[in-house]
Amino acid sequence: MTTAPQVLDVTTLPSNDNVNSYTFCVDLDGQWFLQKGKMIAYYGQIDFNGVGHGHLDRLVATSFHSPLHAGEWVVAEGNGKMLLADRAFDVNSYDLEDGNLTVRSGNLLAFEPSLSLKQSIIPGFVTLIGTGKFVAASNGEVHFVEPPVRVDPQALVGWADCPSPCHHYDHGYLKGVLGGIRAMTGIGGASGEEHQFEFVGAGTVLIQSTEVLMAEQATGAVPHEAGVPGGGQHGGGQGGQSPQMPGQLGNLQRRFGL
Amino acid sequence: MAQFRLHSAKVLAVTMNGDAVKAKNGSMVAYDGQMAFKKLSGGGEGLRGMVTRRLTGEQMTLMEVKGQGTCYFADRAADINLVQLDGETLHVEASNLLATDSGLRTGTSFTGLRGASQGNGLFTTTVEGTGQAALMSDGTAVVLRVAQGMPLQVDPGAYIAHQGNLRQDFQTGVNFRTLMGEGSGESFQIRFEGDGLVYVQPSERNTLGGEV
Numbered sequence: 444m445t446t447a448p449q450v451l452d453v454t455t456l457p458s459n460d461n462v463n464s465y466t467f468c469v470d471l472d473g474q475w476f477l478q479k480g481k482m483i484a485y486y487g488q489i490d491f492n493g494v495g496h497g498h499l500d501r502l503v504a505t506s507f508h509s510p511l512h513a514g515e516w517v518v519a520e521g522n523g524k525m526l527l528a529d530r531a532f533d534v535n536s537y538d539l540e541d542g543n544l545t546v547r548s549g550n551l552l553a554f555e556p557s558l559s560l561k562q563s564i565i566p567g568f569v570t571l572i573g574t575g576k577f578v579a580a581s582n583g584e585v586h587f588v589e590p591p592v593r594v595d596p597q598a599l600v601g602w603a604d605c606p607s608p609c610h611h612y613d614h615g616y617l618k619g620v621l622g623g624i625r626a627m628t629g630i631g632g633a634s635g636e637e638h639q640f641e642f643v644g645a646g647t648v649l650i651q652s653t654e655v656l657m658a659e660q661a662t663g664a665v666p667h668e669a670g671v672p673g674g675g676q677h678g679g680g681q682g683g684q685s686p687q688m689p690g691q692l693g694n695l696q697r698r699f700g701l
Numbered sequence: 702m703a704q705f706r707l708h709s710a711k712v713l714a715v716t717m718n719g720d721a722v723k724a725k726n727g728s729m730v731a732y733d734g735q736m737a738f739k740k741l742s743g744g745g746e747g748l749r750g751m752v753t754r755r756l757t758g759e760q761m762t763l764m765e766v767k768g769q770g771t772c773y774f775a776d777r778a779a780d781i782n783l784v785q786l787d788g789e790t791l792h793v794e795a796s797n798l799l800a801t802d803s804g805l806r807t808g809t810s811f812t813g814l815r816g817a818s819q820g821n822g823l824f825t826t827t828v829e830g831t832g833q834a835a836l837m838s839d840g841t842a843v844v845l846r847v848a849q850g851m852p853l854q855v856d857p858g859a860y861i862a863h864q865g866n867l868r869q870d871f872q873t874g875v876n877f878r879t880l881m882g883e884g885s886g887e888s889f890q891i892r893f894e895g896d897g898l899v900y901v902q903p904s905e906r907n908t909l910g911g912e913v
Contacts, residue, residue, distance in 0.1 A: 450898060452846035465840040465903035483859035484845060484901045486852070528859070528903030531840030 453486040456524050459536065459576060467534045467578050469525045469553065474502060476560065477527065477553035479515050487523015494518060502556055509562040509569060512548060519553075527552050532580040539577070539603075545570045546601030546649070552578040565607060583652030590646060593639035597654035605646025613637045703802055705783055705833040713774040713781050713800060713835045717767070723807070724774055724800035726762035734770015741765050761795040761826065765803065774800055779837035782844075782900065784864065790829040793836055793862035802832030836862055838902035845901065847893045854890040858905030865897020 456462065458470040469475055471489060482491070494503050494513050502518065519525060528534065529552055537544065539558060548569045554560065554577035563570045571577055579585075581600050588594075590605050602608070642648050703722045708714040712730065715722055726740060741763045766772055775781075776799060784791055786805065801807065808827045828834050836842070838861050847853045847867060854872070863869075870892040893899055 450844045450846050452848065453851055456845075462843055463841040463903075466843050480856075480858075480905060482856060483903060483905065484843075484853060484855040484899070486845075486854075489854075526843065526901070528840065528905075531902070531904040534903075 453524055456486075456526075458524075461534065461536070462526065464533050465531050466526055466528045467536060467552070469519075469527060469578075471519060471525050472522055473520070474556050475519045475525075475553055476507065476516055476556060477519055478551065479517055481527050481529050481552045482519070483526050483528045485523050485525040487521060487525075489519050489521035489523050489525060491517050491519055506556040506559045509560055511562060512560070512569065527578055529580040532582055533584055534578055534580045535585055536576055536578045539571060539574060541574050542604060543570055543572045544577075544601060544603040545607070546579055547599070550579050550581060550600055552580055554578070563607070568601070581649075581651035586650050586652065588648050588650060590642040590644055590648060592648055593641045594648060594650055595654060596638065596640055598650045598652075599640055600649040600651050602642060602648045603646055605642055605644040605648070608640040608642045611639045611641040702804065702832060705800070705802075705835060707781060707783060708773060710780050710841070711775055711778050713783075714771055715766075715774065715800065716771045717769065719767075719769055721765050721767040721803040722772075722800050723763045723765055723803055723805075725776060725798065726764045728774045728776045728799060729764075729766065730773050730775045732768075732770060732772040734768060734772075736766055736768035736770060736772055739765045739767070761798065763807075774835070776837055779839060780841050780902075782836045782838060782842045784834045784836060784862075785832075786828065786834060786864070787831055788829075789864050790827050791834060791862060791864040792825050792827055793834075794860075795826045797837050797861045798826060798828070799835040799837045801828055801834040802830075804832045805830040805834060836900060838900070839904035840902055842900050842902050845899045847895060847897055847899060849896065852892055852894045853899055854892050855899060855901055856905060857889055857891055859901045859903070860891060860899070861902050862900040863893065863897060865895065867893045867895040867897040867899070869893055 451462065456468045458468070460468060462468050466483070471485075471487070476494075492499060494507055494516050496518070499518050507513070507516070534552060545563045545565070545568050548567055551569060551571075554571060555575035557575035558571045558573040558577060561570045561572060562568075579600070585600060593611055594608075599608075703718075703720050704716040706714050706716075717734075717736075723741065729736075729738065779799075781799060792810065798807075805828050808829075810825055810827045842861060845853055847865075872890050872892050
């Protein structure tokens with residue numbers, strides 16, 4: 444017995460729907476934002492340009508508000524069907540209706556320009572605001588839970604409509620000197636579950652079914668500014684950024700659309 | 702002729718009745734019945750094939766499995782796709798080939814620039830004849846048809862195989878922006894025209910092309 448794989452072409456590919464759990468097909472007629480390297484194949488006439496590209500200025504002005512991520516995103520423009528996938532992770536599409544959703548920046552694959560992308564004030568996350576469709580990946584299936592809920596930091600994919608989370612530490616690990624040592628060093632037994640993200644209010648929290656994160660992509664750093672979380676007011680200390688070399692433009696080229 | 706079927710998405714079961722299949726070395730996970738495993742030096746293509754493979758970098762270590770019963774194959778939990786060949790030629794990356802019917806001939810062919818961009822070398826493996834072959838993909842593969850007037854562009858890192866009468870072109874969109882680090886990340890594509898099928902996987906190998 445042979446199970447012949449289903450053969451698809453431009454007419455039989457689904458329109459804005461999943462081909463299988465790992466592949467999503469966008470029926471492109473116009474423009475979509477997508478993260479670099481997530482396109483695996485396409486039919487039709489499609490151009491890919493970095494968001495700094497001159498004629499995209501207007502689109503970028505309305506839908507893309509994160510200079511940090513400018514280097515990782517491109518605009519697909521044209522007509523055709525485009526297949527998106529990411530390292531064989533599960534992909535799902537979501538529809539927002541006049542809503543907002545915050546998602547780990549590495550998990551977002553693509554979004555319609557009717558949505559607008561902004562950096563979340565939580566470092567490493569981006570927020571989509573407006574009405575439209577977007578595609579996000581997760582390691583294993585996504586589950587939706589409602590607050591109040593505490594979520595393991597590694598399992599969190601994103602959240603919609605509810606207020607941003609806060610950190611929660613188990614009380615026992617904060618109490619007394621021994622508790623402190625235990626929390627810091629793990630000596631005396633730490634379960635690895637002493638720290639969670641706590642969500643309250645009305646909304647939906649998205650979690651993935653594993654604690655293995657996908658490799659984070661460098662997303663730059665937030666501006667050095669008082670009041671910006673992770674902004675590193677105290678004399679720099681921007682973790683992860685390579686030191687500026689004399690003669691480098693210091694990412695200035697992005698602002699000029701180069 | 703050996704009967705190929707998918708025991709599950711990630712395990713290939715081959716039922717043999719005294720005949721043989723060629724499979725990737727070490728990919729057997731279980732069998733029932735009587736089986737004999739023999740390593741095929743140079744992919745069973747003789748001395749000439751062995752030298753060609755060494756020279757082209759399209760190395761694969763194959764074994765011949767022969768016997769009575771059912772043999773199960775799997776490799777690193779990769780998804781498996783069955784391909785039925787009726788006298789056509791299948792082009793596949795050596796690393797994506799799991800097993801072929803022993804009646805199929807394997808060889809190497811020159812692919813040109815495409816291979817260089819995906820870090821797989823300039824050559825690819827061909828499988829021709831009549832029988833079944835099993836391909837591996839990272840995640841469920843998507844099979845796309847290419848017909849006249851319906852060309853397909855594929856990211857080199859997601860490409861695993863193609864069959865039929867296809868012409869492939871390498872297309873680049875490298876420009877001044879790419880050099881400034883503002884490239885689209887989709888600068889290299891393989892364009893397929895003609896009539897045939899292309900197999901893509903929902904994952905990209907790390908490629909030289911993927912960086913630009």
